[in-house]
Amino acid sequence: MLEVAIIGASGYTGGELLRFLDVHSKVEVVAATSRQYADTPIRKVHPHLHDLDLNFLDKSPSDLDVDLAFTATPHGASMNIVPELVEKGIKVVDLSGDYRFDDIAIYEKWYGLKHKKPLEAVYGLPEMYREEIKRAYLVANPGCYPTGAILAGIPLVKNGITDTLIADSKSGVSGAGINPTPVTHYPNIGDNLVPYAVTTHRHMPEIQEKLQKYGNVRVSFTPHLIPAIRGIITTLHCFPNKEITPSEVQEIYKEEYQNEPFIRVLEEGEIPRLSSVRGSNFCHIGCFEIDENGRLVVISAIDNLVKGASGVAVQNMNLMCGFPETMSLEAVGLHP
Structure with a gap:
């Protein structure tokens, strides 16, 4: 069973990650972090996940012992978290913009931030980089x-x-x-x-x-x-x-x-x-x-x-970890 953490799990993307991973037969979410909601049951923030028996945790990256982490954190925050996770040998799917660009100068110009620790990452659009994602330790989810x-x-x-x-x-x-x-x-x-x-x-x-x-x-x-x-x-x-x-x-x-x-x-x-x-x-x-x-x-x-954030993040996780690419993501849209 793949042990997974979601860092910054109280937002909409965190809620969607939890929704997809809750029905994933090969994954166990062992940590969903949130400073604001530490010790609060997840269902209190994400009411559609009423049967998910987990509380939010206030944990730093150094306290995590997992196989893969999703960083659902704001631009500028991920660069303070991701390097430590990668150094610990934890695979990472980062949902911020911090590692999306080939040219760091473009990131710094358009995001108005100085990048503290650039790392080599694979752009997480499977339709472009499927084979590279399979071998990656750090995947930068697209915008x-x-x-x-x-x-x-x-x-x-x-x-x-x-x-x-x-x-x-x-x-x-x-x-x-x-x-x-x-x-x-x-x-x-x-x-x-x-x-x-x-x-x-x-x-x-x-x-x-x-x-x-x-x-x-x-x-x-x-x-x-x-x-x-x-x-x-x-x-x-x-x-x-x-x-x-x-x-x-x-x-x-x-x-x-x-x-x-x-x-x-x-x-x-x-x-x-x-x-x-x-x-x-x-x-x-x-x-x-x-x-x-x-x-x-x-x-x-x-x-x-979903395809714009948490769904493709799970798709990337599936590729990185050798699971069927569509696992837990097969549901079609809700019309009307």
């Missing part, structure tokens, strides 16, 4: 927005269809975390749609760095908050640099993702829906329409807390 944008963009860049992508993303409010803010306060977000960090969001360079593995591409990205709890819809716009039809684009996507267990390429005329992936580790990709001006539109949908 939620980048997951939807990168998965929608890979076939376009890889096949030389475009060198410029515009990603327009709409996210549910859970992406802002468990602590409310003036922006996420219900009267301010209900019946509203709020663009933010319109040209300066820190996920833009992450999307661009990873897509540039497949070709020379420029990425522009604008996020929006919508009055929904879960999910990210990403609409990619581009002008193809060669003649291509919608059906040819769709076939390229089908070929690219035919063996991917959590990607569904939709049929012609089908548009991805948030409700179709809600609560699941699936990514739906569809639309593939071209307007009269030659603009190609591709749309992806993910659950930001």
Whole structure:
């Protein structure tokens, strides 16, 4: 039985990790840490986990004796925790942005932090780095927005269809975390749609760095908050640099993702829906329409807390530890 710790387990991503790991037949969660809720039963914070007989613990990394740890901690905090875990021989899946970038200078520029201890990590998008993840001791989970944008963009860049992508993303409010803010306060977000960090969001360079593995591409990205709890819809716009039809684009996507267990390429005329992936580790990709001006539109949908965070973290754990990749993640979305 693999013994696992979740560091920072009281937030939404911690709750989702506990939800998936509770039904994982090869894993035992032996520590779920939270300074704020130390000694509090987990069900008091995550009421959907009522039958989980665990209390939150206030433990430092030096006190942990586990096989693998998830660090569901804020940007800037993980870099203070992860190195000690790795040095102890504990495998780590880090859900912060601290180890996602190949170029630390890009991280420091966009996150406004000095990186205290860079480490070699594998970017935790299995559709890109499955074999490397299997051999990794430190996996850097992707950002939620980048997951939807990168998965929608890979076939376009890889096949030389475009060198410029515009990603327009709409996210549910859970992406802002468990602590409310003036922006996420219900009267301010209900019946509203709020663009933010319109040209300066820190996920833009992450999307661009990873897509540039497949070709020379420029990425522009604008996020929006919508009055929904879960999910990210990403609409990619581009002008193809060669003649291509919608059906040819769709076939390229089908070929690219035919063996991917959590990607569904939709049929012609089908548009991805948030409700179709809600609560699941699936990514739906569809639309593939071209307007009269030659603009190609591709749309992806993910659950930001699952395929965008905790679900892919468990997927990465499965790969790192030799379990079936889909284990505990097989459930489809909740529609309606």
